[in-house]
Amino acid sequence: MEDNMSAPTHNTTRRRTLKQGRLTELLARREQVGTAWAERASHGPPGLGDLTRELTIIEFALTEQWPHLAQSWLPAWVISDARKLHDPSTKTDGTCGICRSSTRQAAA
């Protein structure tokens, strides 16, 4: 999605590229931390508070800098994280790093 509010001079184009890079980086980081958060929340080891804090900081940075995109991000993030929540006592999740490492340990 492009916003064409202002004619891009060399300078604003460069700034936009930098900001775009930061956006991509933050979204990737948010996805990574969101996944780690859902895995921790499912398995219940310590560290969930730290992940929740990190996730909040990343989401705040994203929604503050790109408020026009936040409306579509917020529900997507909630759904994405909720889908990764699972009960490891009834079902292991193939995409979950903690499940995968405990399966490996059980097989060894």
Ligand SMILES: [Zn+2]
């Ligand atoms: Zn798991």
